[in-house]
Amino acid sequence: MSEERGNDSPSEMRLSLKQSSVSGGMPNFSENKKSSTKSVVSGSLVSSSVSVTSDQSRREPLNFSDKKSPSAGSVVSGSLVSSSVSVTSDQSRREPLNFSDKKSPSAGSVRSGSLVSSSVSVTSDQSRREPLNFSDKKTPSAGSVRPGSIVSSSMSVKSDQSRDPPLDFSDKKTQSAGRTLDSDFQTHSNHKNFKDNLLGIFQELENKIINFLKNELERFRKILQKDGTQEKDFVKDFNENKCSIKEAALELTLCFLREMKQHEAADTLEDDLIFIHQLKCSLKNKYQCVFEGIAKQGDSTLLKNIYTDLYITQGCSEQVNIEHEVRQIEVTSRRHESQEIPVECTKLFEAPEKDKQIRTVLTKGVAGIGKSISVQKFIMDWAEGKENQDISFMFPLPFREMNLKETEKLSLMDLITQFFPETKGLNLTRRNRFKVLFILDGLDECRLPLNFGGNVTRADILSPSSLDVLLTNLVNGNLLPSALIWITTRPAAASKIPPDYIDRLTEIRGFSDTQKVEYFKKRFTDENQAKEIIDHVKKSKSLFIMCHIPVFCWISATVFQNILEEKRKNLKNNEAGDSSKTLQESNAEDTPKTLTQMYTHFLCFQIQQSRKKYDGEYTPDVSWDKDAILSLGKLAFHQLEKNNLIFYDTDLEACGINASKASVYSSMCTQIFKEERGIIVGTMYCFVHLSIQEFIAALYAHLFLDKNKTSVFAQDSTEQANKNEAMVDLLKTAVDKALESDNGHLDLFLRFFLALSLQSNRQLLRGLLTQQDCNEQDYKEIVQYIKLKLEDNPSPERSINLLYCLNEMNDQTLVEEIQNHLSKGSLSSGDLSPSQWSALAFVLLTSEEELEEFELQKFKKSDECLIRLSSVIRTSKRALLNDCNLTEKSCPALATLLGSDNSLKELNINNNNLQDSGVKKICSGLKMLKCELEILRLSNCSFTEEGYKALALALRSNPSHLIELDLAGNDPRQSGVNQLTNVLKNGYCKLKILRLNDCNLTDKCCSVLSKLLGSETNLKELNMNNNNLQDSGVTYLCTGLKNKKCKLEILRLCKCDLTEKSCSDLASVLNSDSSSLKDLDLSNNDLHDSGVKLLSEGLREKCKLQKLSHQF
Template sequence: MHLKSNLKKKYQRVFEGIAKQGDATLLNNIYTDLYITQGGSEQVNTEHEVRQIEVTSRRHESQEIQVECTHLFKPGKDKKIKTVLTKGVAGIGKSVSVQKFVLDWAEGKENQDISFIFPLPFREMNLQDKEKQSLMDLITQFFPETKGLNLAKRNMYKVLFILDGLDEFRLPLNFKDNETLCDVLSPASLDVLLTNLIKGNLLPSALIWITTRPAAASKIPPYCIDQVTEIRGFNDTQKEEYFRKRFTDENQFKEIIDHIIKSKSLFIMCHIPVFCWISATVLQNILEMKTNNNLKNNQSNDASKTLQESNTEDTPKTLTQMYTHFLRFQIQQSRRKYDGEYTPDVSWDKDAILSLGKLAFQQLERNNVIFYESDLEACGIDVYKASVYSGMCTQIFKEETGIILGTMYCFVHLSIQEFIAALYAHLFLDIHKKSVFVHESTEQDSKKETLTDLLKTVVDKALESDNGHLDLFLRFLLGLSLQSNRLLLQGLLTQQDENDQSKKEIVQYIKQKFEANLSPERSINLFYCLNELNDQTLVKEIQTHLSKGSLSSAELSPAQWSAMAFVLLTSKEEQEEFELQKFKKSDECLIRLSAVIKNSKIALLNDCDLTDRSCSALATVLASDTSLKELNMNNNNLQDPGVKLLCTGLENLKCELEILRLSNCSITEEGYKALASALRSNPSHLIELDLTGNDPGQSGVKELSDLLQDPNCQLKKLRFLGTAADKACQDVNRVLGENLLLLRELNLSELGLSGLNKLAAVLQDKHCKLNKLILNNSDITEEDCCILTSALNSNPSNLTELNLSGTKLRNSGMKIFSTLFKNEKCSLQKLMFNCISITEEGCAALASAFNSNPSNLIELDLSENKLGNSGVTEISTLLANSQCTLQILRLSDCSITEEGYKALASALRSNPSHLIELDLKGNDPGQSGVKQITDLLQDPNCHLKTLRFLGPAADEACQYVIKVQGENPLLLKELNLSLHELGDTRVNQIAALLQDKHCKLNTLILCGCCITEKQCFILTSTLKSNPSHLRELDLSGNKIENKGVKHLCDLLIDFHCKMERLRLRGCDMTDEGCSALTSALKSNPSHLRELDLSENKLGDSGFENISNLLKNPECKLEILALCKCSIKEKQCVFLTSALKSNPSHLRELDLSGNVLKHTRVNKFYDILKESRFKLERLRLRYCAIKAEDCSALTSALKSKSSHLRELALSGNELGQLGATNLCDILMNPQCKLEKLELVTLYCTAVTV
């Protein structure tokens, strides 16, 4: 590809510092990575670029996000990167970075997804404003090999335009008013082409990289830029890397780098790659000259001396010395190369330097760095001379030829232009005895200017400058006034006879300037000026104070204060932390050292007697490009005015402060509002704010608390409390993830109380607005009770709810808390004290306290405490109090019986108007106790709406029964829910009801309720837990089967079970279930009186088991029903045998529905004759009994031993004869039969 090949040829070599003369070097051999950071202010930085470098050198790299040059267009988190703006001061390496980027692409190393890269330097496009052309025409002029290329084809090519040197562009770039252009083939002015390209109207998918000096960055609107980067030049590591690449000789490298590091100003300037090159050039030449001189003079010992040790007057330590040496060496080099001169002295071309100096000075005043023919001609330089200059001083003034522009000129670096301008000012003064700042038309034309006059004039002009654009010019001007530096320019500058006197005068003049109220930046530059004059007196004074540690008591002059700032800022040690107390606790000290604070990460200004005066200075710091991340202003009387001033800095978008401490600063609501407003304006940086010990009122706290709801606010710690209280807040935040001061409710249940002292400190603080405190299940001790009550007594007005349930409060703890309840300011409305191990004694203390202060309490929970009737009686005294407004009272599981219920009922009758909910679950009052309370509901004065004896499930059952039967089951002895299909949920609810102590049911009838084996298990499990009341259970008609019967057996074997009647008719039981049942009844046989197993297929073994049960002498069964059990002869034998062996208890036997043949039935009739057989009722309905069977029956009935009183034979085929014989027997005086059922009627015995 021709484009890549041509770009590779063009960019593979670099002329370090020069434009066209000398030997070129392969870029890859000398290239050193630059420190590039993401982001940067979008505002114009008008500060002198050398001052920016000095500030950058002190900036902490950890604050910034580093970007690799090759990854400029790597997509960000939220969007793709299409347009990048890279800022950097002159000579920092912007163009070299562009060159390296293009070369890596052209060599196939990086960014190969890009199809075409078009580098378009602004300086080469400057003179195209009058010619209209299309974008494709412009590209073709720069890159002829692209002719015929169709870039407009959508998404076919990925293209990158590199627009290098925006600051050198002389067209306005009118983004607002320029016409919109979308066609790459449509001609337009260069300004229109570029604005539409940058906006994305032309080639919307194209990538764009713009480089510029900071002052010109604002030419591009922010909405056109996706990412801003800044080239910071070399960091400290990269400086060393540069010199190591430049000097392969290790000794030479170490000597040079050591010299540069020891000179702070030189080391700072080495952030600029061009200055590294200048320094390397100068110091290498000095070393080579010394080595050559020593060899000539056979001074081998001197040859080993370092730059610092030998000929110190010749080794540059200041900027002026470095640039003077550089100028000398470059002119000497050019003389040797072009004229063959090898003399140690320099042959100066004064006219040439005057012309060049005039150009440098005039363009410096106009802030221009690129010059064209017209600029040169205005200074009397023709094009030929310009070429001569660039040939003579290739390292100082350079000539470049653009592809379409022609020739342009510039100095290698802005600082060289400023040095030449300063040199011109001295030459002008030498020749004309005038200042370069005095125009011909002024009255001072005839007056001779002295060097001192010139220096004073420039000092004043530099101090008047807002952006410091003359700062470096002033340094060079002062440095060139020294005799030692002028000696280096011998033959060019005249030697001043009064040089020493001039130096003293200007030094004194500069020191006097410190008395004025200078900005820190201007003061610091004056110290750099004194450094150029080799005056260290002020600095040494301060260093003496610092070493003695006497600054806190010393009275310093303004000059000394400025010296202090300079020393601290130029110290080799990083100023991570600034502590004002080490200097002087005053507003003046803070204001004087504000530049040091600006350079520090942490400023400790607490306890320094500061006022709102300091806040104004700090606001300026916060609104600037500062390193400051943490500011501590604790214990200063700033008040609201001071905080408001501070907020003007906080609200500035440049402020990146993360931690601000303002505890005990006398701030009120007004100050809090100002802080909240500032943080809303700039919410993204501050993460911690300490306002402990101020008195903002509720609205002040709310102003800042509401701020935390702002999704843009990054505030993580908002501290209003003292140390202990704040620790409690942090603990709560760590455990619950919430700020305690923003909570109305605090729940520390089951979390332990190791920090109760800290929590108490929060509760008594005026910032605390906690309404609800939950400490249930905590290991609270008696000592904890004292701490907590003391805190709440000191600030009792906010807390309305206290939950100490599940703690070991006991009676002693309750007595301690009762002192709080007596406090008239106590606002507690709800108390949760369930399961706290109190008894009657604790109840008495509680009731007594609230009887003296009863008006606030509306809810009291004392459940699961063994209060007993005596404790409830104490509570009843409170309920009876006419001032008591208690609405909810919970006394579940408190061991209350009928007596306690009566006390409650009596109290509520005497004061019935407030209580609306009463919970008495889990007590055992008997039905009379329940009735005492339920009767209250009939009282028209009673407002009780919720009366709870049961748990939720049991209560549901209760409501269901009331709905079905219209009666409260708690007042019933018998519950019949037959023929209601209950289901799992309802059975569970009924089970809960049966389990409750309030339930006194004797009889439970659930016939035909579709109860399953599972539900049977639920019921029997429940009845096992409360078995003593139930006497009768009827589960007939439910298909519980053998498994269900077995569950029932678990109940029957319980010795607490007092079951007397059990009916399991039609339950699908077989011999297996019957075996389990009879076994259970044999193990606990003494209570059961009635058993109905009718309509079950019991089988032989089933009847055998029943028979064995009947034989048991402990069996007290009186009623046995075995209807429709398909009794066979063998089973009859079992039954009659059992009745014969233990005949005395059974009083009723029902065998209806079984086919009893002649032999089977006669065996039963024989038993009736036995006197021990006490059977009184016999039911043989539908048993297939014939007339012939009646004779045996009548015989038995005539027997004196028969006890039978009732006989049922309906449904049998007795015939007329059988019926007559049976009726006749009733007339027999020995017959005891009272009822005879033959059809559907009863035959009543006739008394004879």
Template sequence: LKKKFQCLFEGIAKAGNPTILNQIYTELYITEGTAEVNDEHEVRQIETTSRRRKPDGPETTIRQEDIFKASPGRDEPIRTVLTKGVAGIGKTVLTQKFTLDWAESKTNQDIKFIFPFTFRELNVLKEKNFSLLELVHHFFTKTKEVGICSFEDFQVVLIFDGLDECRLPLDFHKTKILTDPTKSTSVDVLLTNLIRGNLLPSAHLWITTRPAAANQIPPGYIDMVTEVRGFTDPQKEEYFRKRFRDEEQASRIISHIKTSQSLHIMCHIPVFCWIAATVLEDVGKKRKEETRTALPTTLTEMYIHFLVVQAKVKKVKYDGGMETDPPWSPESKQMVESLGKLAFEQLQGDNLIFYESDLTDCGIDISAASVYSGVFTQIFKEERGLYKDKVFCFIHLSVQEFLAALHVHLTFINSGVNLLEKQQETTQNLQEEESADTCFYKGAVNKALQSSNGQLDLFLRFLLGLSLQTNQSLLHGLLEQTGCSSQTNLETVQHIKERLSGNLSAEKSINLFHCLNELNEHSILEEIQQSLRSGSLAADKLSPAQWSALVFILLSSEKDLFVFDLKKYSASEKAFLRLLPVIKCSSIALGGCNLSDRICETLSSLLSSRSSCLRELDLSNNNLKDSGVKVLSGGLEGPHSKLEKLRLSSCSVTEEGCNALTSALNSNHYHLRELDLSYNNPGEAGVKMLKQLRLDTLRLSGCNLSDRICDTLSSVLSSHSSSLRELDLNNNDLKDSGVKTLCGGLESPYCKLEIFRLSGCLITEEGCTVLISVLNSNHSTLRELDLSYNDPGEAGVKLLKQKLKINIKNKNMKKNMKLDDGSITAAGLCLFSPSDSCQLTFDTNTVNTKLKLSDNNRKVARVEEDQSYPDHPDRFDFHPQLLCRDGLTGRCYWEVEWRGNVYISVSYRRIRRKENAKHCLFGWNDQSWSLYCTDDGPHSVRHNNRQTSISSSSSSVSNRVAVYVDCPSGTLSFYRVSSETLIHLHTFSTTFTELLYPGFRVLFGASVSLCGI
């Protein structure tokens, strides 16, 4: 085995030029997978996987030497492993490396024997009978020579490579049971009983397969499914640096690969890395001699160059030609045409391996086939099984598809015959004035779109790429005549754009953009990219084709999509549905996106799908209500949901919604670690239900809770199974009595709480004194305590500061204690922390001409006469609005007085100002938040054109409002200032992605004044 596997022939064997496996081997990305069958085109699978992969993602990765070792938390031993992976991804090399490391005494020395088989070899034994012992002796003759007649007493690994190539009738339902390894039977019965565990139950089995064939073995017989994902981005670079020892050359090649998204994605496949290396090395030599030779940037160009390189090798090595001679001879042209015909015929049946009968059926002489494999060794290869039966295949599915497309192209150009049309039952109704060329390419596009699993996706890219004159010129000598004018290309491009405007799936749209790339057509993408760069993307005006382009750009971006924020593009349900392919590939921020409970069914389906990779979901500030949460819970309770963080702040959730959430999450193995229900109304009963969850973080800020709920929370903290590390109870009326109850839980030796937020909870010196006693306990794990916006009194502040100094000295608590030591009122509530107060200044460059400034620019009033302000790009041209000059950071507090009807707001700087439209108004877009006040008092709040009414129980007629923003935590709160007491009006909870600026809209006869604090 050591001798057999120590050399690796990239592509296939090049006589006298092997590569040492240990020198070239690059670690593959292997993860735990599922037994589901995926019959999508394998290149489409690679593209989907490349979009989902994160370098620091939560997937469990596996080293090849640990393939039979149970993962943490798994008690059952692993007997049978099924490893999935697309063609050329490295499954065979993986098993070879596993075997070689064992044979060289590097790993797994507890294993006594490893017997590697391939289904290609076993297929030719279909009509033969063997016992298990005889089968091993025939393939591994040394075992027979040394007299080994039993394997039950040894640790044995049997490897079966290439289940997708199996032509044996594996029947797991009707096959007779066989337990005797010395009894002869057919090979399929041997394999079935081995996999069932009837034969050699103590042996380990490792089976590899392409994804579409994974269902040939019932999942009950598989202990673990793994998936070979090929190369990660760093592993791609590692491969090229090993392949090219010249550092500068390797860097140039890596840099070029990265400039083409199609090439970079395909390099997840190790075989494609080898193809790219072969081509770029050859083109690099040409560029030194002919500076005009361009590096290939599309898949079609890459495979054309690859084909030409092989023709050149034949010319030099076998025909005695020179490097500078034209590569194509009559013999090599005939070979390519024959291989193309074989490739196309077998592609129809999704066949990757061919036996002599397959070649005969296609009209290829067997002796000629051997010549092909001997000459075009890098394209077509021949293998021999135990009894010298020949097996043929292309080195990779993509090579077969390229040659198939070339065959269809050559046939149409040379004879006018459309091979694709023959496969259709009816002919497309094409307009008479269209040329035959246009009809041909339009028909190919339409046929590929009819495929449900994308089986013609890559074939179509190659076929369209071959229509370009520039690519046809690369094949000069093979093509006797060229076809397809630039006008035909333009008409094909137009047809693709029309199809993009239809109701296509995301996968089909994405492939059409790849097709446009092969045709060197980038106008739609460039248009959207320019809008993204300039910040002028108007999502409400995008056509279906432009939406598809945006999806393609986002999925193709090198930027990490780990968290996708829908608000950056359009905060609407329409945008959510249009961008769903992007959302599927990332954790998603949907906060404040004007979504309703209707969207929850889609999200539920996404969470429960087998391929779900969602770990984080932010739905804050959407009107989901209990009905939406119930639907969402259906997805959360499924076995495939892996959600770890869920934010539902300000979603109108009550006790009913909490009940549904708790029930779902309890049945899902406690994947969820963080839950935010701030600014909802879960009620005491709802919070009591939540105590069943094993959360690390629970946020209940502003949930109208009282001290009565603290018994429940204290029991959670003191539970021996408690895992809670962070608890946010800000803005609840817990008072001293509630804090005292909570301290009972904090004192428990089982309490693991590290972060405790009690801002604005009506806590006085009495409550602070109790908290200090907890901090003094030896087992306190608390690292951060927020007591801002309470009234600890001077004594409480002094005690807390002393405790803070002690803990810093002992290095137990970080400097993260927040408390207020000023503006303490007789009413017992701290109005603000002086360190948070900010002095605002109006930005005169933004003031609308219907607004007049006074009082040293600290008061603004709406007037009838236009004011004479100079033109400025920042000025609000139509609406009576203005912004303040300085952006807000950290925690900020200010107060204003008003008269009349005004909007007190905060906004991103990029809000539109030059249009007479509602989306330029504060609160009517996803870039601003606003409080509407009248002479009768605060009336409502608005964000993203969603209005929420405010009811105030206070009889005060104060026209003074306080605004408090905590930028890092994403909260914006409005208070009414009355009798030196703060009355909470509303809190927005979101994620601020840009600097915020205070702003005001002043209606006719109204005014706003900035207050000194």
């Protein structure tokens, strides 16, 4: 390097450095000194034009400090130096501008007053741009300028990878580096003129900087004010048009806000502009598309194009799961939507009561019903700024992915940053106003113990713990108690979360009939094709019911679309006259009408598609890979036995599937692989839907028999397997295994397994199943075996499933027998066998007509009939079971249906000998939140105060639905009345009508009832006919009736041993302003004319009474 000095004379330096890249550094607000290679003496005037082509060069920060900064060279104060320098050093870099008022040491110096114009070309390998420095202390620089010096710098950057060239505020185009050197030298050759121009230059520069910062600060202010649309636009603009000068303005703002102790404003601005925006962008990219069913590689659909609103309801069943999810679908599909309380997905955390806060929501739904899709839509609405913008951060954490972190020790913040790297540096505890939502999707897939009772307490989000400890403390509120939690699960796993930690229970019902049609119309743009598919699905009751599940809609659409396309291809090659043939007009064997036929078609189609994809050709005949299907079937069968839907590499390897080649099976087993931003969350596998897993498992059982000549159920048995087992024996074993299940998890497997033995279904699987079809003798034998099992009185749910099995096997004999009985009206007088009772229930359940009212007397007055038809009763709105000789024996069945999914609004059990024990059992169902019964009639059921106590406890647990309670003819005694009235005083109890006639009540009971009438009770009608209340009892009642809180409109006191004295008390009530009475029945009491006269005096203008009965 060469260096020239001149005293008050211009001098020029030229440097040439050869390098290839320039990298920009971050702004530096440090006040520490930095070393440099050149220093200009304070007071010198330096005009510099620099050309930089370095790969790693960076710009040093602006230094506003008042102290010296060391440098390699210095310029004497006051000197004017015009320098054009060529530097070939490997480590040259451009030093920061120094606005300090003190001297900075340098390797070379220029005297004060010198004018230096420098044009430098830099191509160093390691040169770099230092960050802006606004500190008050020394900062090193390549050149140091003494106080009073003026530095004008023009920099030309020509490297391949350089970034952030200086802002150009000129109105003219920038010239080349060479021309700029000449121009600058000529422009500033006249020292006096140059100095005269500087004042104007810097005034203009000051105005531009001030205007720019004012504009940015105004934007920042509006962002902090949450100024609606403008706020979103500013945040978007900042991130989409991000540049170093905007980032520097933000850093300046944050720095000064924190120096002013305005930490909340600084944190909020940083969160909105950086963390929240980046998280929303990440979630949008991840969740905007949906892979419906089995997506081909790279094939996805925008969520908004296919999303159909799902029906989400308040509350869910607390019963033990005793039925297969498909049966739950079959039951709920008959429910009356008007009976349920719908909840909008976007308003899950809005409490119905203002004083109640909802922190944790648990949403359940059967497999494939749309839980994850609902989560996806919820996230997208937030990320796109449409809904729930009061939530600051949303963190979806699927259990299937968290399972892979099971053995790791990590803090909550570690867990968040591993799943969302863009949140690194975020501090969730620094502000109390944060609103954070954690979405824990797929609780049923969780392989953690979730030991809420035994795990240690953790309250520090930075403290490492096991994943199980983290999640339990997050849910129970020890970690981030202000955070919102949304958990989704299948019904069987809902009990993993203690109910005390759940503020709202919801359930996804899937598609209504209208939504099923809407789905197919969205799925198919061809209206005629959509209509044809909808019409066919509606013709098959079992298929239309299953379309309640969105995934089954996709399966059906896939199959029918393929069938239509194949038929049209064939018809195109045949006679033109047949080209209009539709699904309904096609051959019966070609079009699926049962579940087994649907899934068989689906399997064949997927295998054909797989061959077309991998072999490049399509053939109508399926070419089976038996080994692959056996391996896949083994996985399906053994995981079904364990009730697992999600599998990992170890599960695949246990079934002989090489995890690295699992994509071969992806035509039926969806591989879910997560690899985002360089972090591999892990690999998980699952079947598209549980029903597909059950179908493949059933197919495997047949293949296993083909290959090994023995039963698949004998694999883990200690008994020696029969090496020549006949198919019919295997079918019987499957029936027995399914009936042994407590929760019915093998019910659908059994339907598929039995149906796959039929020749009509095996025809589609030709080439795969080689064993002989079930012959006519075997067919009759297995049908008879199922009917014998029905005679053994299995549970109603297992019985219904056996009828569905017979339906899949095309045996309608039992159903036809019952239909014959129904047509003749002979059911009520004749005795039915257990299998016929089951068939009757099946016929009623699969009827096209919606069951408004069920009347037990039309069938048979017995406990057995009620128990057998309980599954039918739960689908009706009104159940009339009065006068049917029922006893305590039938009450457990009633309790089960009340506590499960049901449509009941009215239950009449009048005049049955239930006794206290029976009423207690009924109340165990009545107290369940799922029970939405509005009218309960229990008159003359032979129960006492124990029964009343049970009813009081049930109303305390579930007070929101029952509005009418008839207890006539049952003696509560004093204690029973006390128990009941204590509950009814609570304003949350909705009971409006209470009948206590013929209950042996006395005047002492009236004292308690008077307090009830003067409370916050919602009671509007009270019937106390035929009780020995006497005048003293009425006196007590009138005290309550005069209370301003009393809302009673109807009071019945017929035949209560009253005299004219009671009339005086009642007249004072009628004449009071607070009275709400509209109907008063005093008939069959000895009132005399004098009593009636007293009453008439109370009937004045203020009186609201509309009806008075007083005949004797």
